[in-house]
Structure formats: structure tokens, C-alpha cells
Amino acid sequence: MSKSDKRDEIVNAALELIAEHGYHGAPMALIAERAGVGAGTIYRYFENKDVLIGELYGEIEERMQRFILDGYAQDAPFRARFLHLGSSLLRFFIEHPLDFRYIEQFHNSPYGVAFRRD
Helix, strand or coil, X not given: CCHHHHHHHHHHHHHHHHHHHCCCCCCHHHHHHHHCCCHHHHHHHXXXXXXXXXXXXXXXXXXXXXXXXXXXXXCCCHHHHHHHHHHHXXXXXXXXXXXXXXXXXXXXXXXXXXXXXX
16 A cells, blocks of 8 residues: 555545534544554644644635535636535535535534634
């Protein structure tokens, strides 16, 4: 398994566990077990759990933005642009339910509060 594959496995395992069990129900040891790596391996990629949580949010936000902006026409009328963005966001969350659950938890947690404050 390459370095990027290990990192991807860690991120995917964290997404699944946090979406299913919340932040407290997803300790680093369980994330490592689900990813099929040693617990110490996680710390080669992420300084701590807070960094992992923040980077995971950033990756989801980036995927979501690419998805939403696909086919977006800046010169379209305001109503059409608004409908495109809204329906694309709904489609993204329907097609990516774990991402939705993660985003929801993130925004309703101290992480989301700090993110919005910054």
C-alpha cells in the first residue's frame, strides 16, 4: 500500500466512523483498525485527531464545491444560478450520505463553531 493509499484509507475510515458514531465514538485506535494500519501510522499523516477532523472537513468541502459548480453558468439569470446551486447541493448530499452526516456533525460541534468564528 502506497503512502497516499494509506492516507486515503485513514481518511475514509475516519469519515465512516465519525459519521456512524460521532467524534467521541471514533477513537484513533478504532480508525487505525478500520483503515488496516497501525495506530502510530495515523500520526505520520496527521498531527492529532483535531487535524484529521479539520482536513477531512476540508476534503469534503472541496469535493462538494467541485460537484456543485459542475455545469454552473455564471452568465445565467440569478434564479437559474440559485436553483442550480441548491439542487446540486441536495444531489451531492443524496449521493454522498456519509459526507452529509459528517458535515452535519461538524457544523453542530465545537469544531464547526470555531470554523465559523474564524
